[in-house]
Amino acid sequence: MKNxxxxxxxxxxxxxxxxxxxxxxxVAGPFLDLIWAPIAAKKMSDMYExxxxxxxxxxxxxxxxxxxxxxxxxxxxxxxxxxxxxxxKQPTPQAxxxxxxx
Numbered sequence: 163m164k165n166x167x168x169x170x171x172x173x174x175x176x177x178x179x180x181x182x183x184x185x186x187x188x189v190a191g192p193f194l195d196l197i198w199a200p201i202a203a204k205k206m207s208d209m210y211e212x213x214x215x216x217x218x219x220x221x222x223x224x225x226x227x228x229x230x231x232x233x234x235x236x237x238x239x240x241x242x243x244x245x246x247x248x249x250x251k252q253p254t255p256q257a258x259x260x261x262x263x264x
Contacts, residue, residue: 174236
């Protein structure tokens with residue numbers, strides 16, 4: 163559980179860095195934000211399920227579509243989920259298919 167939680171944190175930081183990197187690319191940066199905003203929203207909804215994930219996806223979409231995206235939305239969502247939330251959330255378990263040779 164702990165390992166999965168921190169993998170999610172690393173992913174969150176990476177996605178925030180990608181979103182912020184477009185600010186430093188002259189001329190093309192705002193156009194890259196148009197591409198990144200829906201991708202970021204999809205990633206957010208995949209990472210966090212339920213109503214909270216849908217709200218976070220909408221927030222990250224709006225934040226990324228704006229010209230100055232300096233808020234680390236993914237990292238803030240991770241903090242909300244694993245540090246500040248009153249209910250302890252478990253990461254979604256991943257199914258692993260095992261083939262047995264007979």
